[in-house]
Amino acid sequence: MTQINYIDVPYTFITVDxxxxxxILNTNIPPCDQWxxxxxxxxxxxxxxxxxxxxxxxxATFFVLGWIAEKHPLLIKEIDRRGHEIGCHGYYHExxxxxxxxxxxxxxxxxxxxxxxxxxxxxxxxxxxGFSSEDYLHLIDILSEIGFSYDASVFPAKRETGGNxxxxxxxxxxxxxxxxxxxxxxxxxxxxxxxxxxxxxFSRITPLFVQKHLINQTKKKNDNYFMFYFHPREMIGDxxxxxxxxxxxxxxxxxxxxxxxxxxxxxIKIDKSRTISEVVYNYEGRLN
Ligand SMILES: [Zn+2]
Numbered sequence: 001m002t003q004i005n006y007i008d009v010p011y012t013f014i015t016v017d018x019x020x021x022x023x024i025l026n027t028n029i030p031p032c033d034q035w036x037x038x039x040x041x042x043x044x045x046x047x048x049x050x051x052x053x054x055x056x057x058x059x060a061t062f063f064v065l066g067w068i069a070e071k072h073p074l075l076i077k078e079i080d081r082r083g084h085e086i087g088c089h090g091y092y093h094e095x096x097x098x099x100x101x102x103x104x105x106x107x108x109x110x111x112x113x114x115x116x117x118x119x120x121x122x123x124x125x126x127x128x129x130g131f132s133s134e135d136y137l138h139l140i141d142i143l144s145e146i147g148f149s150y151d152a153s154v155f156p157a158k159r160e161t162g163g164n165x166x167x168x169x170x171x172x173x174x175x176x177x178x179x180x181x182x183x184x185x186x187x188x189x190x191x192x193x194x195x196x197x198x199x200x201x202f203s204r205i206t207p208l209f210v211q212k213h214l215i216n217q218t219k220k221k222n223d224n225y226f227m228f229y230f231h232p233r234e235m236i237g238d239x240x241x242x243x244x245x246x247x248x249x250x251x252x253x254x255x256x257x258x259x260x261x262x263x264x265x266x267x268i269k270i271d272k273s274r275t276i277s278e279v280v281y282n283y284e285g286r287l288n
Pocket of ligand 1: 017019023089093128129130
């Protein structure tokens with residue numbers, strides 16, 4: 001059994017999964033050869049996020065889909081130029097549970113290579129589409145082999161795709177493929193009865209004052225570690241909708257979207273965020 005070493009990471013991380021409004025898992029979205037013809041909200045959403053981060057002098061990590069980077073290379077350069085980190089979110093936003101190891105590696109490597117060409121820097125972090133891994137330690141081995149230094153795909157609560165409510169929500173390091181690898185899980189609020197993830201749709205349904213309370217409690221219990229995530233589409237209340245979703249999926253996907261921009265603006269103000277790579281480079285004694 002591989003040894004997990006818990007690490008002290010007393011920081012706030014704002015993270016963004018950079019994809020478009022139609023990159024919704026577990027539903028019938030248009031096939032990828034038709035994506036080019038669809039309207040796009042990713043540029044508008046990202047610029048709103050970049051401005052919010054500037055307002056608070058915060059730096060964030062953007063896990064970018066390779067397909068988006070290929071279509072919007074200047075946007076990716078802009079995120080990097082403004083001092084944020086570019087991480088990898090795969091190429092086609094496919095659910096990892098539905099791919100074999102070779103398909104996973106091919107998709108991820110295609111995206112990593114493209115992102116590095118665009119920004120001229122090494123991309124060291126990864127997040128799985130929809131946090132869709134069943135076996136995080138195996139995913140870590142795949143990522144380490146490809147050349148990543150950290151992962152941020154652990155979702156320590158129940159969800160439709162992936163998620164593991166038994167898994168730790170504390171950051172850790174681990175030996176994988178003869179080198180040190182780091183894991184930064186999504187923050188979850190825990191009590192005796194349930195675990196509630198903080199970020200994405202879960203934050204959209206929670207009133208701001210409750211959300212702030214959950215964040216403060218979670219930070220206290222986790223030595224000030226806090227990992228938050230959201231998407232560009234959630235910054236644009238009236239973005240195009242997928243209309244063929246089942247009713248419960250439709251509600252989950254769009255509930256609270258209209259007010260989420262204002263909520264994120266307040267959440268970003270709670271604490272100054274930094275990039276995950278800055279922390280990893282510090283641990284490794286490497287210069288960014
Ligand atoms: Zn995603």
